[in-house]
Amino acid sequence: MNVQAEWIAVDWGTSRLRAFAMAGDRVLANATSEQGMSKLNKAEFEPALLALTRDWLVGGTTDVIACGMVGARQGWVEAPYRAVPTPALAEKIIPVPDTDAQLRVHVVPGLKQVKPADVMRGEETQVAGFLSRHPNWDGVLCLPGTHTKWVHVSADEVVSFRTFMTGELFALLSEQSVLQHSVGDGWDDAAFRAGLDLSLSRPQTLAAELFAIRASDLLEATPAALARARLSGLLIGAELAASRPYWLGQQITVIGETALSNLYAEALKAQGCFTSVADCQDMTLAGLIAARNLLGN
Amino acid sequence: MNVQAEWIAVDWGTSRLRAFAMAGDRVLANATSEQGMSKLNKAEFEPALLALTRDWLVGGTTDVIACGMVGARQGWVEAPYRAVPTPALAEKIIPVPDTDAQLRVHVVPGLKQVKPADVMRGEETQVAGFLSRHPNWDGVLCLPGTHTKWVHVSADEVVSFRTFMTGELFALLSEQSVLQHSVGDGWDDAAFRAGLDLSLSRPQTLAAELFAIRASDLLEATPAALARARLSGLLIGAELAASRPYWLGQQITVIGETALSNLYAEALKAQGCFTSVADCQDMTLAGLIAARNLLGN
Structure with a gap:
């Protein structure tokens, strides 16, 4: 064709x-x-x-x-x-x-x-795409990924934003640190939630809880999927603890890959946030379309 | 000879x-x-x-x-x-x-x-070496390194301990993450102390402060030495926030490489701890000597 x-x-x-x-x-x-x-x-x-x-x-x-x-x-x-x-x-x-x-x-x-x-x-284009589909939307956009962005939007402007290296930390720790020997494929929802709750409620413990993933495995042969989910939960929990001023009491839309967006959305719902999700590629395209319309033809 | x-x-x-x-x-x-x-x-x-x-x-x-x-x-x-x-x-x-x-x-x-x-x-041998030189010593030993150990000693026994991946995190972030483009050689005491104080007093901000090192450099061309010291301060501050139950109100000896031990010791003194340092290789040798004496000849 x-x-x-x-x-x-x-x-x-x-x-x-x-x-x-x-x-x-x-x-x-x-x-x-x-x-x-x-x-x-x-x-x-x-x-x-x-x-x-x-x-x-x-x-x-x-x-x-x-x-x-x-x-x-x-x-x-x-x-x-x-x-x-x-x-x-x-x-x-x-x-x-x-x-x-x-x-x-x-x-x-x-x-x-x-x-x-x-x-x-790049993320500004996703934000623009989202706003082109939702005119007059006020709230907070969360764009999870290698470098997760939290973006406060009001009156059609980006008011402020903050970046978290959560995705990059997860990759480094799970693939290149001593935890690589304990973290493997698969997933365990309960382990994710336990890690999330722990570092969200007591973020100062993160530094100690990382090596505990390795030690637990050495002492009790933790399943690799469980270690992976716990590490993810601990890191996302620490991010949510730090980004609380962004999401507390706010309307949130999470824009990212589906599986990762759902993890964030579920965690935010558990904190009482009104949360929805949108696909990141759709939003990028919508943003590029909006940019072309601004170009004026 | x-x-x-x-x-x-x-x-x-x-x-x-x-x-x-x-x-x-x-x-x-x-x-x-x-x-x-x-x-x-x-x-x-x-x-x-x-x-x-x-x-x-x-x-x-x-x-x-x-x-x-x-x-x-x-x-x-x-x-x-x-x-x-x-x-x-x-x-x-x-x-x-x-x-x-x-x-x-x-x-x-x-x-x-x-x-x-x-x-x-390995660290148990350094602990044994220290105790062989300081009989009846009660307090907390801090052994900083790739995997920093905090060890509570009482009545000639190791009562409890906790490991922090601070050294490994510093190496991964400074050499393999996006921060590698901003972190270089050298040191800046004031930047170390600012990072330390920030994450010690507000440990939940660590996750947000890491990417800020990169962003500051992109926007203001931060000197590489300053970025290095700030990253170290943020990570050690987060460790001290998490290990507070170990050091608060305790007598501390830091056993490690001299430069790193001094960083920890200064930080702990600033928190009002009675702190001294000991060389890690000396303590390892003293511990191996103690082990040989136990062997009985």
Whole structure:
């Protein structure tokens, strides 16, 4: 089937490039490669994008709207952070200079916060996508992942946000620390909940509870699935203890991969929050569509 | 110079083997190799030890007293954990069967605690060494390192202990996480103290403060030494918050590498603890000497 893109939406992260052939708000096709920002120098971005999208081009110049680490200093073009409070999307998004005549590329800038110091790149597009689907929404968005973001939204602006390295800590501890010998595949809901409750109610114990996962295994041969779920619970519990000023008494939407979003949503519901979930890829696309509409055609 | 060992003391850890030629309580010579427990299968321990000590052997059978991971299940001989409360040293230490006639090897067993689950191997020998030098000492020993141990000692017994992965977390975060781009060499006392005070007084903020190190650097180009010291302060502060039941109002001795011990000691003094320090290698040797005296000759 011959796909002819009216424009192209691009989610370009540290480790992956994902492109969507679009007609208005509709996705015609998508393609993914491992050509993430971290693997490319400045001259390699355009060939990487053309390799993935060439079959969609119809002649003339095709607009491309991209978000994510492609706009970092080490990316294709630096799209400087915009300071909060601010709308999630800028009125002007950043054009990439000197591209091939086939593509006219624009990059969505990330957001920064001066105090406490914080930054995001990519998540602002998901926030914009969510707000384009839910006009006048006030509340808190939680975007769990490698670096989980908590984002306070009010009056169509990002008021403040805070980042937690929970996903990266989980990966480091479960794959590279002494806990790798005890943590394996699988899951155990009760162990997750026990870990979560413990570090949410007594966050200062986290530092001691990590090695206890290894020691329990040495002394009692803990199942690997149970160790995995407990570690996840302890880390997410510590994050919830630290992010309490964000979620306490708030309306929350969790935007992420389904399984992880559900873990956060269940934990927040147990704390009495009114919580819903949304798919992160849907929100990224909605945000890129909103950015294209701002571009004005 | 020809060294003739009356006996040999061995500190055999995960990544390193260190041997001492001894005459009574005196060190005649020492030697180190990278043949740690993790690199050896069962048949390779004896050749590794002989390679390091052969020149010290005087004919007949030489006694060897070893401590550390050499006694783990994956080590030379499993020296089963002894449950606390118990003296730091067992009356019987574990002989290695079927060694070469030149060596008669004994391994000091580690300690375990059922609840909260915890284990140690090697540190019990440092504790025993400290107590051999300070009879009737009651208080708390802090042994900082990759896995920091807090040990409550009373009436010549280890009453309880708790392990913190602070050193391993620091290494993972500073070398393998996104913080590696911001953390470099050097040190900054004020940044250490600020991080320490923050997570000691508000331990729940640790999870949020880690990414802030990266964000501060992106926004304000933080010096790498300052980022390093702040990360260390945040992690040690979180450990001190969690170990408060151990140190509050106690007499403390910190046993470790000098620079690291001094960091802990200063932090504890600032909390009003009566704190002193002792060298970890001295204490290991003193403990191995005490173990040999128990062996009875």
